[in-house]
Amino acid sequence: MDGYDGGAHGLTSLYAVDALDPQEAAAAEAHLRGCADCREELVEVREALAAAVADEPAEAPSAALRARVMAALDDVPQLPALPAAVAPAASASEPDDELSRRRARRETDRTSAARAGGTTGRRAPRRWVQGLAAAAAAVVVAGAAVSGYAALQWREEARSAQQVALAVTQVAGAPDAQLVDAQGGAEGWGSSRVVVSRSLGEAVLVPTGVEDAPSGRTWQLWFVTGDAARPAGTFAGAGSAAVLSGAVDGADAVAVTLEPAGGSETPTSTPVAVYPLTA
Amino acid sequence: MSGGGGTGADRERAVDPLAASMARVAAGDRDAFGEVYDAVAPKVLAVTRAVLRNPSMAEEVTQEVLLEVWRQAARYDPSAGSVGAWATTIGHRRAVDRVRSVRAREDREDRVVAGEGRVEYDEVSEQVLQHEDESRVRKALTGLTELQREAVVMAYWGGRTSTEISAQLGVPVPTVKTRLRDGLQRLRVDLARGEPAAGSAS
Ligand SMILES: [Zn+2]
Numbered sequence: 001m002d003g004y005d006g007g008a009h010g011l012t013s014l015y016a017v018d019a020l021d022p023q024e025a026a027a028a029e030a031h032l033r034g035c036a037d038c039r040e041e042l043v044e045v046r047e048a049l050a051a052a053v054a055d056e057p058a059e060a061p062s063a064a065l066r067a068r069v070m071a072a073l074d075d076v077p078q079l080p081a082l083p084a085a086v087a088p089a090a091s092a093s094e095p096d097d098e099l100s101r102r103r104a105r106r107e108t109d110r111t112s113a114a115r116a117g118g119t120t121g122r123r124a125p126r127r128w129v130q131g132l133a134a135a136a137a138a139v140v141v142a143g144a145a146v147s148g149y150a151a152l153q154w155r156e157e158a159r160s161a162q163q164v165a166l167a168v169t170q171v172a173g174a175p176d177a178q179l180v181d182a183q184g185g186a187e188g189w190g191s192s193r194v195v196v197s198r199s200l201g202e203a204v205l206v207p208t209g210v211e212d213a214p215s216g217r218t219w220q221l222w223f224v225t226g227d228a229a230r231p232a233g234t235f236a237g238a239g240s241a242a243v244l245s246g247a248v249d250g251a252d253a254v255a256v257t258l259e260p261a262g263g264s265e266t267p268t269s270t271p272v273a274v275y276p277l278t279a
Numbered sequence: 280m281s282g283g284g285g286t287g288a289d290r291e292r293a294v295d296p297l298a299a300s301m302a303r304v305a306a307g308d309r310d311a312f313g314e315v316y317d318a319v320a321p322k323v324l325a326v327t328r329a330v331l332r333n334p335s336m337a338e339e340v341t342q343e344v345l346l347e348v349w350r351q352a353a354r355y356d357p358s359a360g361s362v363g364a365w366a367t368t369i370g371h372r373r374a375v376d377r378v379r380s381v382r383a384r385e386d387r388e389d390r391v392v393a394g395e396g397r398v399e400y401d402e403v404s405e406q407v408l409q410h411e412d413e414s415r416v417r418k419a420l421t422g423l424t425e426l427q428r429e430a431v432v433m434a435y436w437g438g439r440t441s442t443e444i445s446a447q448l449g450v451p452v453p454t455v456k457t458r459l460r461d462g463l464q465r466l467r468v469d470l471a472r473g474e475p476a477a478g479s480a481s
Contacts, residue, residue, distance in 0.1 A: 010460060013464065014456060014459055014460065017431070017434040018372055018435075018438070018440075019435075019440050019459060020441070021442055044471070045463050045466070046360055047364045047467075048466045048467045050363050050364035051364075051419065052416055052466065053325050054416065059324075061341065065341065066316060069316065069345045069346060070313070073309060073349055078305065078307060078350055078351075078352060081305070081353040081354060082354055
């Protein structure tokens with residue numbers, strides 16, 4: 001029990017009761033990933049809290065609620081187990097809400113970064129802007145939007161999808177936005193497009209028609225300048241529009257290759273699609 | 280980190296009978312899901328109702344949480360806690376997320392009216408300790424000092440951050456954090472020892 005007077009370990013019990021401000025909570029999560037003692041503590045404090053919550057509240061859950069939940073099961077596909085290799089110790093101890101929150105937070109940062117980059121709230125009247133954003137959102141949510149119930153159940157995913165759609169709107173709405181078709185696209189890549197804004201320094205891939213990467217592999221994005229390729233993030237496949245990571249800077253083109261899962265430092269295969277950027 | 284009681288807590292977690300049901304839920308077994316539902320829904324509803332203080336919103340969040348349990352059943356890891364604690368954690372987090380966006384707005388207005396913090400706490404305390412779970416919660420928290428208990432109830436059942444609690448009690452943030460930490464450690468140790476929460480059959 002020593003060492004409780006502050007410091008990173010000291011955040012854990014406060015994290016367990018969700019009593020931290022967002023920045024502190026992020027620090028606690030970062031610490032938990034690397035501290036087995038605190039993960040154990042988190043589990044025990046949560047266990048103690050749950051034990052203190054009444055088993056039999058004054059008003060028991062209604063029969064109607066149970067019936068609604070049971071009826072909704074048909075609309076909620078179950079997730080497959082995480083492969084052990086993919087589940088780091090810290091996230092295994094967390095409800096996977098945290099993962100989606102982290103993802104959403106990342107997208108939020110990205111979006112506000114895009115906003116901070118200039119042209120705040122500016123909207124080009126071009127019709128394709130809206131169409132494109134809607135298309136991106138549809139692509140992202142496609143796997144999730146299974147029924148009318150989706151709106152509730154998939155809030156996390158939808159939120160993150162909205163962030164991507166927002167990023168797309170930002171990029172596509174910039175005055176210098178370019179819409180670039182794939183060139184020399186391999187099979188399945190002919191309809192994919194990249195939207196890029198040099199003033200915002202952002203680019204987005206809208207992978208229409210693209211299939212999921214084969215298992216054990218991933219699609220990887222690159223900014224190509226001359227004969228150098230800079231990694232710009234990986235994405236699994238058709239289900240996800242992707243905001244390229246890193247700034248466009250002076251890139252001549254965006255390219256996509258198929259890489260081993262986890263991605264590569266430099267491309268190890270011929271691009272399946274190249275999107276030339278004009279200066 | 281764990282004192283003498285740690286092993287007992289580990290053992291208790293290992294034999295959570297719901298873990299076996301969860302394995303069946305992961306395979307799409309609806310009867311097993313029914314068992315899990317009946318075991319955890321009352322707790323999830325109790326905690327969401329305490330935080331949200333709005334019965335229909337609490338039911339809505341409880342529904343979301345139970346469907347999360349169904350959706351993520353294959354990802355439930357018994358070594359990371361009981362099914363009940365897992366579901367309760369998700370419920371608390373979601374209720375807190377929901378209430379904080381509303382409260383952020385309300386608090387901006389509340390700040391003008393100083394001194395209302397006490398009333399707020401009394402309200403939470405009344406709801407939780409009398410209307411809702413009186414005997415159970417009181418019993419679980421008897422090992423805590425009054426100040427620790429106040430902080431833990433405001434944080435967990437009231438859904439407050441330590442900053443919010445500090446503003447409402449007029450006590451510095453580090454003091455609130457210390458009370459919370461000490462109170463939660465005490466709660467944790469009491470549970471590991473099997474007291475006083477286990478003695479609920481008074
Ligand atoms: Zn630690």
